[in-house]
Amino acid sequence: MDSSATADLYRDITDFARSTPSWFQHLAELWTEAGLLLFGVIFIVLWWSARPTGSRAVAVAVLAPLATAIAYVCSETLKTxxxxDRPCRAVAGAGASLVACPPVGDWSFPSNHSTIAGGAAIAIAIVRPLLAYLTVPMALLMAFSRVFVGVHYPHDVAVGLVLGGVVAALIVLLAAGPVQKLVETMRTSQSGAVLWMVGTGARAGAERGRHSAGRR
Incomplete structure (x- = not known):
């Protein structure tokens, strides 16, 4: 992979990073990892809130993290x-990265963090479109933070964002129908654990309410 095209931009960004206050550098270091945890929390909230609703809503909420995981696997495969090599080792004249440079063999292109962020942002936006106003900026900031702390080239994170977004969108949109049917089947189960996972849906809940009222 020819990385010379964005090496100068990498140097510019990392030089800027080292000129920022230490508290800002620590914030960037924190965000580069904590952002992934925040995406995970959003996935859980979306799944939980979808359980009392329609089967398609549950299907896309379940598919969102799965699609993001598949995007990550695609990114990891491309790395091999x-x-x-990481820019913190390969770019001549660049200063030390803000975080430890990953070891040789932990390849740079594409950025796994950016792939996960891009996939999560788009998958969540498919589940709840209004959340795109939150998740897209989150993904962009996470991608930038990977260059800022010195462990990725700009093209690593740009490709990672696109890769994650495209793969996640395709998985969610193409698999939504079959997974919706699976959710509908699971909702007929007598197993409490299964029903806890997929919820009973608004209609089933209403039916139980009517039966309870009738017995009174």
Whole structure:
């Protein structure tokens, strides 16, 4: 992988990073990892809030983290094809990265963090479109933070964002129908654990309410 095209931009960003106050650098270091946890929390909230609703809502809420995980696997596979060394080792004249440079063999292209962020942002936006106003900026900030702390080239994070978003969108949209049917089947189960996972849906809940009222 020819990384010379964005090496100068990498140097500019990392030089800027080292000129920022230490508290800002620590904030960037925190966000580069904590952002992933926040996406995970959003996934859980979306799944939980979808359980009392329609089966398609549950299907896409369940698919969102799965699609993001598949995007990550695609990113990890590409790393083994391109085997691009990290810029914190390869870019001549660049200062030390703000975080420890990953070891040789932990390749740079594409950025796994950015792939996960891009996939999560788009998958969540499919589940709840209004959340795109939150998740897209989150993903962009996470991608930028990977360059800011010095462990990725700009093209690593740009490709990662696109890869994650495209793969996640395709998985969610193409698999929503079959998974919706699976959810509907699971909702006929007598197992409490199964019903806890997929919820009973508004209609089933209403039916139980009517039966309870009739017995009174």
């Amino acid at each position: 094809v391109f085997t691009e």
